[in-house]
Amino acid sequence: MGKGKVVVLEERVPKLKEQRRQRANRLLIAYIALFFMLLLGVVYAQSPLSNVAVIHVEGNHHIASEDVIQLSGVTKKTSFWKVKKAEVEQRIKQHPEVEEVHVKKRIPNRIDIVVVERKRIAYILDKHSFLPILDNGKVLTHAKRTIPSDAPILVGWKEGEAIQEMATQLANTPSSILNLISEIHYTPNSSDQRHITVYMNDGIEVSATVDRFAEKIVHYPSIVSQLQPGAKGVLHLEMSTYFKPYEADEGNDKNDENKR
Structure with a gap:
């Protein structure tokens, strides 16, 4: 009986080692993938690819869309991630005909500006x-x-x-x-x-x-x-x-x- 147990343990040791190695490999691959994802994120954030591509204005009737965009301070050279909605809304509200304004950020690089004009x-x-x-x-x-x-x-x-x-x-x-x-x-x-x-x-x-x-x-x-x-x-x-x-x-x- 004692010899039988020894034989079984000796057979299982290589399998355990193989499982540990596979687990370690999977963990290493996950870390490497995460590292490259973070690296790509940093590169994207610093590249022109992260700039605002579309600025859409709606709700305006008397105020030209170009005037709203100019007041917003957002251009197609502005990083999407650096656009602060509250600040943009405050700038647009400086127009005397604007009663309310709401700014929405839509991933990956679109800015929607909804204007409510004064009557x-x-x-x-x-x-x-x-x-x-x-x-x-x-x-x-x-x-x-x-x-x-x-x-x-x-x-x-x-x-x-x-x-x-x-x-x-x-x-x-x-x-x-x-x-x-x-x-x-x-x-x-x-x-x-x-x-x-x-x-x-x-x-x-x-x-x-x-x-x-x-x-x-x-x-x-x-x-x-x-x-x-x-x-x-x-x-x-x-x-x-x-x-x-x-x-x-x-x-x-x-x-x-x-x-x-």
Whole structure:
């Protein structure tokens, strides 16, 4: 029995040694592979291959994508791994029309910039150009010249408390209502220093005041729907709400003025 056990152990020793050698070889190969992966990572990070290849801007309507990219400070020579999202977002927010911005890094080398612009709630006529007014009341004096099509035009206004309050009112007015307004004229009188005359796209004139304008103008569609089709006149939205049709001659005069 003793000799039998010795023979079995002697046969197993070479097998154990072979298993240890194979295990050691596998471990060595794993270390070598890890070393080369780290080496390749370092080389990649230091080479142009790790630079940003794509900068994609979305959500912008009035701000040019080129301007957003320039503000971001990211170029195709910038290492993808060195792009810090918070810093890029802070730089882009310096643009007066940017309300929010979100930067996303997509491996291997793409940067997505999602912009939320401030709403243009009106344009003010300044000499021969129209300057946009943002929903925070700021007038963009250096904006590119454009023909207003997405917001009403303010006529006869000067920068001050009245226009700031008007901007606040318009910012609280639904876009569906803003699209119905053509022009808003500042027409103060002895009884109301904040009186305005609003010309709607359907030809109706609205007499109102800056105060509570957003609250009252939202009822415009329902009020007009109760008028005779094609009716023209002045809708008063001051202390009380009522519609006064144009007199025949007055209506012709209004039409002549609109043509001029």
